[in-house]
Amino acid sequence: MVKSWLRAALIGAVAALAFAGPASAQGVLKIAYLEGLSGPFGNVGEVGLRHLQFAAERINEKGGVLGQKIEVVPFDTKTSPQEAQLVFKQLVDQGIRYMMQGNGSAVALALSEAMGKHNARNPDQTVLYMNYGAVDPALTNDKCNFYHFRFDADVDMKMQAMTNYMAAQKGIAKVYLINQDYSFGQSVAKAARAMLTQKRPDIQIVGDDLHPLGKVKDFAPYVAKIKASGADAVVTGNWGNDVALLIKAAKDAGLTADFYTYYAGGLGTPPVIGEAGVGHLKQVTVFHSNIGGSGTVANVEAYRKRFPDSKDDFYWTSIMNAMTMLTMAMEKVKSTDPTKVAPALEGLKIDTITGEVTMRADNHQAVQPIFISTFSKTNGKDVKFDVERTGFGFKTDARIEAKDTVLPTTCKFQRPKG
Template structure:
């Protein structure tokens, strides 16, 4: 009787294992595919689909094919929760999102509550671009992992560079009116006061998120203030339209940004005529990347017709695959345990690591300027003939800031 039971169990295992391998590893992509953020959301979707195809060409993850499930949240927190539930209903155990820290905060809370109610069916939330520091501080969660540097880390690197620019005398702050925009403003004020107390803040403006179609009134205020430089965390159409209005008004100022390289940004910068006067803080610069990264990006651009805006998405997907392979499982808790403290060689070169205490990823950061290409530069942007030039770099270990996270672990 015992022998029969063992044979039956082995037979059941042989039947189940291929069935599990046949099921895809689903990653729910919850970002705007319509509305004001659609252009940047569509690029993110292309990026993750390309990365899934790359993993699948190598045999998938633990023999499972990776499937990206697109879920349009219209950059709306409440809609995002509806899409998260749809993902759960489809058997999705990993979701990723990046556009909007208000969305990220809502998803972090939802995933934690969902996991409490559904033991054995836990989900992980992979954040590739929502950078409000609170997400890995007071609102940190075991189920949330962030691959982008938070806005405090980015501002620390950016202001360290700005400290060395003596021509900066008067700065105007303009940001989107939500948690991330307020964080950019607050942190910029604090860090500039510490590093360059001689700089005068001549304006601190907030505007509705993805609703303004004409930024000329804001540009008029910047011109009237006498600012020689502007700091903005604007992204998507809010950056492109802001720069378009600056070009129309002939504003002569330097711009220190988080997302000038986003969709439409390079075209808007070219329209201003301000060669190498618009700066961006990123985790990679295509024209200064390693040969391997440049070859990968060339193939990506040729196939998808867009720039790799998210090197961190490459890191995210490679780390997901590594964690699942090491765990020999795609169970959310097993993958989370492997991700904590994981070190990898990041896409653009150098080592990055996922801090276990708060699930914040640290990596080298770079400051670049956009303008007329240097001889031999490989990549221009959006057909402008202009490209990004490396002007400053910060090692991963020098980007580490303390955390207030007090994580509850399952």
């Protein structure tokens, strides 16, 4: 008798444990953060995670969203598309309905595809994808997906701004393109070539290199090649270690060409280049710490207080904007169901520290101002904040208003019925 009672109790306990998983999520809104948290880009993944935590903490301080606290659940994708698809299955199994990712367009394309299939098969268990930094234009054009929203500006939007600026620089005669060999790097090279030849036919493109992603530990051979080409400007979309090591090798070899980059603003590049980068290192971004305004100062200071390590800088406004828009959309429809939230995100406008940000309805691309800035010495005025506590920061050269960054789209996604 006792034995069978015990067995029943055990079975009951096991069953309770088994069902407790998803059910206990009540009262908590889980956001999966999918990023390479190990491997060559592990450091980049961690930076984004801290930003998401920062954003979540701010929302939770104000009581969360619809009474639910936000919980960030990190998953390691090793920056690999295959790994990311496996991770996607895990988060679906755990009943998580929102995910955020931004490093690596190859991963983003794989995730968007996996999510599209999942959502089509499980219309009552849809997942929504907030992309804060994977900027391959395909994601909001040919391969767009209704549940994918991008909060960073894409390659073409940024290249448009960059080449407009470059076209006005009379000193540029020879341009060298060096990029990572995958969807994102290829689209940077393609866009740079097309736009430069159109805007400045006199500019010669003296090199177009694609190198393996995250595998090159020594860029000296590439720099020797750039040097031999006589380039006076280098365009690169490299990020993480790939840009830091490239700049380091360039500095070691005494290369004096200007660098037009997407991601030289943080993560090891500024300490590596130091004085040598002043006036030569440029970046095109949707934010940097010296764009001005009291909101910017408050955010940068709050972030530094929360993450005092010297390598931590406030960088990803796209993560902040994504979370702000998400909570606004949820409160508007009074639901945390992605099927209802996704349509509510469309056309949503928010006021941010960089200006007004709007979510386009036709391809789910956020429209916002873009900045071109140059590495400069801090001076307490227009270069108030340095990067990675180096004494050097970025100074705005040009601000492109949101309406001037809009590009046509080929996106035709299927809207959910009803």
